[in-house]
Amino acid sequence: MKKEQMSKKMSEPKTEQTTEEQSELKGERLQKVLANAGVASRREIERMISAGRIQVNGQVAALGDRIEIDANDKIELDGRVIGHKRLAGPEARRIIIYNKPEGELVTRHDPEGRATIFSRLPKLKQGRWIAIGRLDINTSGLLLLTTDGELANRLMHPSKAIEREYAVRVLGQVGETELKQLTAGIELEDGPARFEEVVESGGTGANRWFHVVIVEGRQREVRRLWEAVGAQVSRLKRVRFGSVILDSSVPAGRNRDLTEKESATLLELVGMEADEPVRKPERKSSRQTERPTRSTTRQADSRRAQPDAQKRKSAHNAKRSQKRKSPPRQR
Secondary structure (H helix, E strand, O other): OHHHHHHHHHHHHHHHHHHHHHHHOOOEEHHHHHHHOOOOOHHHHHHHHHOOOEEEOOEEOOOOOEEOOOOOOOEEEOOEEOOHHHHOOOOOOOEEEEEEOOOOEOOOOOOOOOOEHHHHOOOOOOOOOEEEOOOOOOOEEEEEEEOOHHHHHHHHOHHHOOOEEEEEEEEOOOOHHHHHHHHHOEEEOOEEEOOOEEEEEEEEOOEEEEEEEEOOOOOOHHHHHHHHOOOEEEEEEEEEEOOEEOOOOOOOOOEEEOOHHHHHHHHHHOOOOOOOOOOOOOOOOHHHHHOOOHHHHHHHHHHHHHHHHHHHHHHHHHHHHHHHHOOOOOO
8 A cells, every 4th residue: 555655646746747847838939929920030039038028918028938829818018019910920921122222220210310221111011020130331232021030030040051242342452361361260359250252353452342251140240350351341232141132123222022932942041931922012903093083084085075176177178178179150
């Protein structure tokens, strides 16, 4: 009896622990759910959680918390409730390419009132745009944005080593020794860094153009690498991110949706499937564009009236010519 009781007591805690573990694993991690809803990238959401900005059912959330989307959990960000419709995720994954001009910030709000990229992006009915990486105010070129937080997280994660290519104009004397240093690796204040590739692409004298490839997204990394070899960057433009290339179809300050082929190739880089087609920008219906206005109606009426006027004019001219041809009356 004692042996049976002891074995029973020993088995009970294991059952309770297993049940607790199973209950804890229910649902998905909070940062993943919010990222899929387009609130921000997973990294940004983790920072929000650490800062105590997110609450679940009135309690401050912690890293590792899980939620069930179907449950009646109340989630707040900075005191604002995130609706369940939004938590279910955007209607379709959307990815756009934006050609950022110099002077714009990659932020939603600037306390100094400077221009930001988000004021130029298409409006969304659901979700929000998430920038895949950043470009500083003096850097122009290709910037990818998406409504899919999971995609943004994977493309920005260092383990994926996604290539970024830049066209850079440098001021200073750069020789073979400096170029070898840039590809071999240089110790910066936040750790070692290097270019995967450096290709000279024009220029003479002190101002020369290069194309460089890097697989990280650290702050001002391209500029700092050139500064480490005694050169100053005077122009910097991103021309490629992964498989997406900036071409002439996107002028500065404009954007376009990725094609289905471009989207599928980009998703393949990070092990995701194109399970939903890329949603194209909404266009006005033909009824709206072809609806006649007063001015167009008047123009149409005048066009219809023109043939009748021409007929009357030609008939009048015929009568006059007939009078001229007729012989004079005899007296």
